[in-house]
Amino acid sequence: MSIFLQRLRSEIERIGVSELARKAGVARNSLYNWCEKGNIPLDKLFLLAEHGVDVDYILHKKNNASENTPMDEFGLIPVREDIEVSAGAGAFVGLEDNSGYCLAFRKDWLNSRGLKEKDLYVVFTRGDSMEPTISDQDSLLVNTAEKMPQDGHIYVIRSNDTLWVKRIQKLLDGSLLLISDNKIYPPMQLNLNESSDVEVIGKVVSSSKNFY
Structure with a gap:
């Protein structure tokens, strides 16, 4: 277990899951999910700080000279709040780069993939x-380096x-052929050769459930 995750858990347990959820106005399931995966949005981390969680201890404080700064173990991936991808009939998108905040993913997890x-x-x-x-409302991690479609994999198009x-x-x-896993939605066909305005944005490599 990473130092970051150990300290996040210890701080949440110190205050108490139920008490912290009540004070911060977040679901207990969200706290459990953050403690399990360590992928907590920075704005949520600072929200918890307003209610007693010691963020300085979690992110910066060192116990000894050989201990690495916990955040060195994580890559910060931008969240595109200006974009919603449709798992339905299609969602309008503004393509300007307008990242709202970042999610932290373990670098060893990213590197292994x-x-x-x-x-x-x-x-x-x-x-x-x-x-x-x-x-x-699930969150998707999209790899824009993978634009060549492979049969059976999930992409943002x-x-x-x-x-x-x-x-x-x-x-x-x-x-x-764009296929929905929910079989009440029929497949859609897009021809890349006939339209210059069709693009594979990237491959979905991970998804996270929301419980609130």
């Missing part, structure tokens, strides 16, 4: 077309000003 921080960002979903795999998150199947004519 060949992921580079500069290629990644986090977006949120809207809709139920990818249930049960991806739910409404842009068509004009609309973004979808779908499972992809490549057809013989070069077009893409």
Whole structure:
């Protein structure tokens, strides 16, 4: 277990999960999730600081000369609050770079999967077309370095000003079949050769559930 995660857990346990959830106005499940994975948004970490969590201890304080700063173990991945990807009928997108905050991911986890921080960002979903795999308001880690579709994998795709998150199947004519895991939604076909405004944004490499 990382030093960051150990200290985050100890601080939350020191105050008490129920007490901290009540004071900060967050769900207990969110606290449990942050303690389990260590992927806590920085704005939420500072919110907890307002209610007694010692952020300086979690992020900076060293117990001995050989201890690394905990945040050195993490890569900060920007969250694109200006973007929602559709797990439904399609979501309008503003493509300007407008990151709201960052999520921390362990660097050893990223490295083990060949992921580079500069290629990644986090977006949120809207809709139920990818249930049960991806739910409404789940967060997705998207790797923009992987733009060559592989059958059966999940990608974020842009068509004009609309973004979808779908499972992809490549057809013989070069077009893409966008498949929803929720079978009440029919597949959609996009032809990359006939339209210059269709783009594979990146591959979904991880998703996180929200409980509030």
